[in-house]
Amino acid sequence: MDILSDTLTLSRLQFAVTAIFHMLWPVLTTGMAIYLVIVEGLWLKTKNPDYYYHARFWSKLYVLNFGIGVASGAPMAFQFGTNWAPFSEAVGDFFGSILGFEATMAFMLEAGFLGIMIFGWQRVHPLIHYISTICVAIGANLSTFWILTANSWLQTPAGGDFVEGKFVVKDYFAAIFNPFMVKSVSHMFLATLETSLFVIGGISAWYILKQRHTEFFAKSLKIVLAVAIAVTPLQVYVGHLSAEQVYYHQPTKLAAMEALWETIPAGEKADWSLLAIPNEKAERNEWEIKIPNGLAYLLEFKPRLEKPVLGLKEWDEKNRPHMIGLIYYSFRIMSLIGIIFVGIMLVSVIQWLRGKLSPEYISRQRWLLWSWIWAAPLGYVAVEAGWIVRCVGRQPWTVYEKLRTADAVSHLPPENVLASLTVFLVIYTVLFFSALFFASRIVAKGPDFNLPLPEEKLTPVEVTPAQHMPDSRPLV
């Protein structure tokens, strides 16, 4: 087979597989970290032990996710060098520095305080514990910032020039604040938060539906809902801005997202394609449902286009993305999920205002609770779909219009890449199902209300070498 002997395709597949798998875990940890900050803050403020047990319960899922995130992040950290050596050499000055910042500023902060956050309840003063939780949350979210900064730079390289194939940085801040950065970071920040909210909400809904600890999980559902009131509509708006910036900076990607083959000139009406069957060979859509004049309103909010929207045929086949169907549908799936989330939020808020979420009524809201449960995995789908649009849509470039993916790949014997890809596929499949299994076991077990509450005054820890000091950590 052709694919199996082509290093470029195999390396791309390997990057896609590792990135898609890796993304599943930090999405939850970054968003959930903020939730943990909220519940621990509520506990410190109200002294209501329920909030403390919330922090303890959800952090179990947090650690499980964090572990797999770290494990699946390792291949990401080395893959740029192993499989994309020419790329690494060409852009290391900037791109490498940013990954270095991510590790020092973000990742280490999260990992360094995680131990105290998880095991330190009896070991440090509650305030120090709270600071640790906050540091974990800051660390996790700084990761989003740096990774999205690095990726945005691939989309809209700024702050320097390519000289003899090597990127020379002139202005670091211009490179960091590249045109895509602010909106992309915001979009991803909201995405991790939104996904986590719906995971927490979905699990809480499941308990409420099963009438296990109804009052306890009504609390988390309401916290999640309160945050979702702001986050879900904001995400639709920021998502719209992110698509708009593609229109201005990456016309090839926009054409692929819309499966638009022919250019729509300025001054014309532009229809928005709702569903279509793109045919890449024939360079047209076999079948299409359009919303009249939708695109002009979406892109410019005007009845007639001021700027033309370029179609895919404007570019030579080797200068535009492929797999149009994948990009087109990924974009639509992501957008649809964003809107579904707003809908669930609105209905839940209405029921809340009608008093239907009070302890005596809440478990009777069966269809609402079920919709929360079904919504729990949707955030992941949206995030992965978004990354597919972002990175498959950037092709054939690794650095948009500067460095081709074909020139970025290491010269490796294809059998080596095939071997590592196969190993990753096997391991990731096992990990994925094991993680699901263990996560559902944690959920099935439920919160442990027998955990001791931390005390303000800590029992002093004396350490003399001869003395056997009990370490209060729970044995794993």
Next chain:
Amino acid sequence: METLNYLLPIVWFCILALFLFLYVMLDGFDLGVGILSLTASSEERRTILMTSLSNVWDANATWLILMGGSLFGAFPLAYSTILNALYIPIMIMVVGLILRTVSFEFRQNSRRKLFWNWAFGVGSFIAALGQGFALAGVIEGIPVDANGHFIGSSWDWLNWRSIVVALTLIQGYVLIGSCYLIMKTTGKLQETHYKTAKIAAVTTLIGAIIITTVIPIFSEFARNRLFDRPFIYIFALIPLLGVALILLLLKSLNDKKEVTPFVLTILIFLLTFIGLALVVFPYIIPPSITIYEAAASPSSLVFMLIFIGFLIPIMLFYNIYNYFVFRGKITSDTSL
């Protein structure tokens, strides 16, 4: 400006050496404890072994990511060429680290722990093996063209010497892991690890002697450096110091000291590290590419130095604080 251009790559070489050393020392004992867990005689003992790592493994493993990211930014050519050349050892290491990490998390939640126990120990072993192969690959040199791009074949790193290096590194990890466990455990379990520490000290010494004799014979690059003045004086001193430290270590183990063995092992690691760094420096892709040829532009190095240099003391502070919070022994109620 000239001095700056001269100094910056050296500074970054030192920072990377620091990250790598911290990684080898800290995740070294994690991996060592992991390998030792394969020999644990009961589930209870294994539980204590793994609990001793529960709050530190993630931060410890992060030093490797730090080192990878910084190498990428500071010496892009070295990052791309070395990782490209050592594709297979790096993949071996990554797979080992994945197994080690996830089985640690999964084990806590599983009722039948056998599979995850095994995956944790074997993962630690595989990760250490990959690191050993990669280390040997770098020491023996990576063939490159005039632009510094890798031109060798993907199995160049595999020979009997790299196997000796990898096995010795594993012995070193088992040694530091045993010394860590001596600090963190009591009673019979501690006794066991006094024994494993002694055995590992001897096997590490044997491996180190073989490597020190063999490398100059097979590697022209290392030979030239070793017998070069003024390095020859330093290189004459390092083995002597090493043997002295190992003897001190064996004595402290005999005297049932709790902290001294760990400190002495760190000194042995440090000495080896300085030795290796001196052999390699100023090359970063031995035998032909220097830190100056591989370095990012001076402005990049300054930019990174501002951020990362500033964070190094902060990172060290909170990492040390983490160890301080969880000081003391891991115990379980029942006797072992």
